[in-house]
Amino acid sequence: MSKLIRHLMLVALLFLGGTAGAQSSGAASAPAPAAAPASTADVNVNKATVWRAVRDSGTVAGYSSLPGAEKGVLIQSQVQYPGSRRTTAGEAWRQVRNQWIIPYGGSLLLIIGLAIALFYWRKGALGGHEPDTGRMVERFTPLERAAHWANAIAFVVLAVSGLVMAFGKFVLLPVLGHTLFGWLTFVLKNAHNVAGPLFAVSLLIVIVTFARDNLPRAGDLGWLLKGGGLFGGQEVPSHRYNAGEKLVFWGGVFVLGLVVVASGLVLDDVVPGFSGLRGDMQIANMVHGTATVLMMAMFMGHIYIGTIGMKGAYDGMRTGYVDEAWAREHHQLWLDDIQAGKIPAQRSTPVATSAALPPNASTPA
Ligand code: HEM
Numbered sequence: 001m002s003k004l005i006r007h008l009m010l011v012a013l014l015f016l017g018g019t020a021g022a023q024s025s026g027a028a029s030a031p032a033p034a035a036a037p038a039s040t041a042d043v044n045v046n047k048a049t050v051w052r053a054v055r056d057s058g059t060v061a062g063y064s065s066l067p068g069a070e071k072g073v074l075i076q077s078q079v080q081y082p083g084s085r086r087t088t089a090g091e092a093w094r095q096v097r098n099q100w101i102i103p104y105g106g107s108l109l110l111i112i113g114l115a116i117a118l119f120y121w122r123k124g125a126l127g128g129h130e131p132d133t134g135r136m137v138e139r140f141t142p143l144e145r146a147a148h149w150a151n152a153i154a155f156v157v158l159a160v161s162g163l164v165m166a167f168g169k170f171v172l173l174p175v176l177g178h179t180l181f182g183w184l185t186f187v188l189k190n191a192h193n194v195a196g197p198l199f200a201v202s203l204l205i206v207i208v209t210f211a212r213d214n215l216p217r218a219g220d221l222g223w224l225l226k227g228g229g230l231f232g233g234q235e236v237p238s239h240r241y242n243a244g245e246k247l248v249f250w251g252g253v254f255v256l257g258l259v260v261v262a263s264g265l266v267l268d269d270v271v272p273g274f275s276g277l278r279g280d281m282q283i284a285n286m287v288h289g290t291a292t293v294l295m296m297a298m299f300m301g302h303i304y305i306g307t308i309g310m311k312g313a314y315d316g317m318r319t320g321y322v323d324e325a326w327a328r329e330h331h332q333l334w335l336d337d338i339q340a341g342k343i344p345a346q347r348s349t350p351v352a353t354s355a356a357l358p359p360n361a362s363t364p365a
Contacts, residue, residue, distance in 0.1 A: 066276070066277065066278065068275050068277060069275075069277060070277050070278060070279075075088055075090070076088050076089035076090055076278055076279065077089065078092075079092050079279075080092060081093065081095075081096050081282075081283075081286065082096070083095070083096045083099065083100045084096050084099075089278065089279055089282060090278065090282070092282075093282035093285065093286065096286050097285070097286065097289065101166075101286065101289040101290060101293065102166060102167065102170075105166070105289065105290070105293035106166075106167055108293060108297055109293065109296060109297060109300070112297045112300050112301070113300060116300060116301065116304045116309075119309075120304070120308065120309065123231075125308060125309060125310060125311050126230060126235075126305075126309060126310045126311065127235075127310050127311040127312060127313075127326070127329055127330060128311035128312065129329060130325040130326075130328060130329050131325060132323040132325050132326075133323055133324045133325050134323070135323065135324045136321040136322065136323060136324070137321065137322060137324060137327055137335070137338055137345045137346075138320055138321055138345060138346050138347055138348065139316045139317075139320060139321060139322045139327075140316065140317060140320045141320065141347055141348035142320065142348055143205075143209060143348070144209050144210070144320075145317060145318075145320055147202050147205040147206045147209055148206060148317060149317075150198060150202040150205075151199060151202035151203055151205075151206050153195075153198075154195040154196075154198040154199035154202060155199060155299065157191055157192070157194075157195035158192055158195045158196065158199055158292075159292075159296055159299075160188070161188035161189065161191050161192040161195070162192060162292055163296075164184065164185060164188050165185060165188065165189060165192070166289065168181060168184070168185060169181075172184070193268070196261075196264050196268070199261065200261045200264075200265070203253070203257045203258075203261060206253060207253060207254055207257070210241075210249060210253070211249075211254075213239070213240040213241055214241050214245070214246045214249040214250065216246065217239055219236075219237075219238070219239075219243075219333070220238075220242075220243035220246060221243070222236065223236045223238055223242055223243040223244070224243045224244070224247075228242055228243070228244050230244075235329065235330060237331075237332035237333050238330075238331050238332070238333055238334070239331065239333045239334050239337070240331055240334040240343075241331075242330075242331070248298055248299075248301070248302050251298065252295055252298035252299060252302070256291050256292075256294055256295040256298070257295065259287065259291040260288060260291045260292050260295055263284045263285075263287040263288035263291065264288055266280060266281075266284035267281065267284050267285060267288060310330070311326075312326040313330075320348075
């Protein structure tokens with residue numbers, strides 16, 4: 001009931017403010033009482049006047065339940081966000097979201113998906129040219145794998161729920177109908193909120209544990225210039241991570257990951273200094289949307305290579321061990337260092353019995 005009254009008040013305020021705005025020359029003038037429209041035609045005519053006045057107004061007083069600086073501010077003042085017209089902040093945010101982030105972000109993800117499908121269709125899975133030796137080296141320690149998989153699971157939950165929240169209205173709503181779609185988004189929105197903190201914590205552990213071997217080294221530029229040899233057939237030798245993986249690490253995990261987490265925390269209203277005002281939320285939402293789309297685009301490539309795109313890669317992250325043949329084919333300089341005794345073939349402490357190790361695991365150097 002009180003909601004209804006609030007809605008009625010809001011509509012009345014808009015009408016009054018609109019008529020007043022049309023009558024007065026001051027952009028930020030407060031709403032003033034106006035005569036009731038005489039007919040339906042007047043109402044329709046006034047609608048345009050009302051919204052033009054809203055668009056052209058500055059901060060307008062009225063009812064708003066928000067705390068702090070925006071208490072009692074019905075309509076925000078004018079701004080121009082990149083990609084929007086100069087208009088009231090809520091409308092500017094709407095323009096950026098609906099005219100840029102949703103259509104271009106969605107198109108980017110579709111194009112990347114298509115490019116990956118084409119690549120797989122033409123090239124198939126990479127690698128597998130050298131027969132296995134049966135000698136295993138440890139590629140990832142249990143800590144690295146635990147952090148990676150916690151992060152990957154959280155990422156997938158966040159990505160699926162985020163995609164449904166952003167694009168579901170256009171793609172799923174017409175198919176599922178309002179009730180089912182409402183429940184689905186309700187469940188996924190809560191899943192998003194639960195997975196967010198898991199993603200944030202595991203991301204920090206991933207950054208700390210994987211940073212050292214992702215530092216740039218001589219040869220990285222050459223690897224990039226040759227596209228890693230991935231399109232030719234003969235891979236360019238690399239250390240533990242190749243330059244493509246390093247780009248994903250610093251661009252996708254470090255920069256985009258931290259931007260996504262920071263903007264997500266602002267949206268959760270848990271960052272000191274941001275008090276849940278509309279302006280903060282709008283900016284955080286645009287940053288979050290843009291960074292997540294870019295991050296998803298990068299990680300579509302990562303997930304492809306880590307699953308069906310490269311033979312043996314997934315097993316390395318699943319078990320922690322790879323065959324020397326795999327290491328030679330994809331990270332030859334890393335295997336050279338292991339065989340020269342510069343890097344231990346077994347970095348984690350083997351747990352209790354040899355049962356914890358796969359058969360023929362190389363012993364610590
Ligand atoms: C379903 C999702 C994912 C799958 C299937 C997957 C799979 C893999 C695989 C197989 C590897 C080993 C590659 C190698 O041996 O060189 C790997 C490495 C790695 N993954 Fe993932 N991953 C996923 C999601 C993620 C996410 C969400 C992140 C972080 C935001 C991430 C960060 C990393 C990092 C840092 C490495 C080490 C290589 C590097 O530093 O670039 N992964 N992943």
